Amino acid sequence: MRALLAAAFLLAGCAQQDAALLVTFSGAYRTPTDADKLAIQVYDGAAQIKGVSFPLTAQTPLPVSVTFVQSGASHARVKINAQLTLRDVSVVGIGTAQVDFQAGRTVQVAIDLIRP
Amino acid sequence: MQRLSRSIRAALGALLLAGQVHAAAEIQYRATNLNLEEAKKRLVKGTPEEALEELKIAEGLPGNTNRHRAEIFALRASALLAQPASPERKQGADEALVALFHTDPEGAALAAATAAAQERAKALKAERPLLLHERQVTVRSGRPVLLRARLSGAQPGSARLFAHYRVEPDAADQSGSDEDYVQIPLEPTRSGAFEGYLRPGIGGIPAGGEHVVRYFLEARSPEGTLLDANGSAREPIRAQLSATRAEGVPDTALALDEGGRAQNPVLPPPPTPWYRRWAVVGPIGGAVVVGAVVAVILLQPKPQPVVGTLGRIDLP
Numbered sequence: 001m002r003a004l005l006a007a008a009f010l011l012a013g014c015a016q017q018d019a020a021l022l023v024t025f026s027g028a029y030r031t032p033t034d035a036d037k038l039a040i041q042v043y044d045g046a047a048q049i050k051g052v053s054f055p056l057t058a059q060t061p062l063p064v065s066v067t068f069v070q071s072g073a074s075h076a077r078v079k080i081n082a083q084l085t086l087r088d089v090s091v092v093g094i095g096t097a098q099v100d101f102q103a104g105r106t107v108q109v110a111i112d113l114i115r116p
Numbered sequence: 117m118q119r120l121s122r123s124i125r126a127a128l129g130a131l132l133l134a135g136q137v138h139a140a141a142e143i144q145y146r147a148t149n150l151n152l153e154e155a156k157k158r159l160v161k162g163t164p165e166e167a168l169e170e171l172k173i174a175e176g177l178p179g180n181t182n183r184h185r186a187e188i189f190a191l192r193a194s195a196l197l198a199q200p201a202s203p204e205r206k207q208g209a210d211e212a213l214v215a216l217f218h219t220d221p222e223g224a225a226l227a228a229a230t231a232a233a234q235e236r237a238k239a240l241k242a243e244r245p246l247l248l249h250e251r252q253v254t255v256r257s258g259r260p261v262l263l264r265a266r267l268s269g270a271q272p273g274s275a276r277l278f279a280h281y282r283v284e285p286d287a288a289d290q291s292g293s294d295e296d297y298v299q300i301p302l303e304p305t306r307s308g309a310f311e312g313y314l315r316p317g318i319g320g321i322p323a324g325g326e327h328v329v330r331y332f333l334e335a336r337s338p339e340g341t342l343l344d345a346n347g348s349a350r351e352p353i354r355a356q357l358s359a360t361r362a363e364g365v366p367d368t369a370l371a372l373d374e375g376g377r378a379q380n381p382v383l384p385p386p387p388t389p390w391y392r393r394w395a396v397v398g399p400i401g402g403a404v405v406v407g408a409v410v411a412v413i414l415l416q417p418k419p420q421p422v423v424g425t426l427g428r429i430d431l432p
Contacts, residue, residue, distance in 0.1 A: 016419070064426050
């Protein structure tokens, strides 16, 4: 009985988190005057698997960060493209990165946004 | 110390048939009577007072055979006559010797008595009528039971003998009214003895099975005066009617105070019900424990990654 409980505790300690990326976007932009939207596309090879955008306000100045969690299919390597836009008219900043997921860990990625 | 020893023997003796006589239909006899043996030693040592004390306890023990009783009476008479003479002691000795002859008509137990007691017994037998009867111990049920007696010191035709009997109810308290006794006359024979039969299925005698019959005998003059009685309604002779026991010989067993074991030993515990057996409880319990451990492992919350300032996105 004690052995079983010990094994249970040991196994309980072995539970792993999902693989994740903590991506930090930075750049010399004032929000929302220089840029008011951040659009992000995630690709697995040539296929886009996710596309999201966030409005940027005075309360969300750069740098900002987003966590991508591999909670569905396994993606060994992904490519992340980011765009800063102003009033949905002009692209004011871009950045990109390719990164590998690591099982049970959160990989920190920094993408510096620059003017195109 | 001696008193304590006596008490212990008596207490153990009392336990004997408390456990053994659980039904009136069965008589249990002891093999030896330790208090009686002790009384013999005390008498030889020259301490008749202590011997009388031992005899009092010995007589009170359950399961005494006729031989035990006869020796008790012989020793009591001896102990009383060994003390300084007094009318009470003489009367007590006479009563003990009469009881001895009632129990042991041949007087075989007098061998254990002192010379004074033997001499007094001889004189007593000559000077008063004694109803002598070989007491029944075990008789075969389903057959006629012969009761035979003779009257010593009496002229032929000058006395009439009667047997009074009843069968004990099959109850632990052996209760019943003394008026339930049935009286039958014993017929004189050519030899001068008297005989009578208790016949199965007649007069309350069972046709078979295990029973205890109580009886006593009386000798009366033609005018009805009681000459002598062997047993009484209060202290009857008890005989075992048995379909299985050997006839005439009492089955003796070691009593508790002799190192014997109770006839009804402690009942073994009931068998463990199936739902409490390890063969059932073990696997089920093991499965429950393993299931609980697996559930704990599977249901434990995963560690969550740090969430960015804009939030968390789950990838498909």
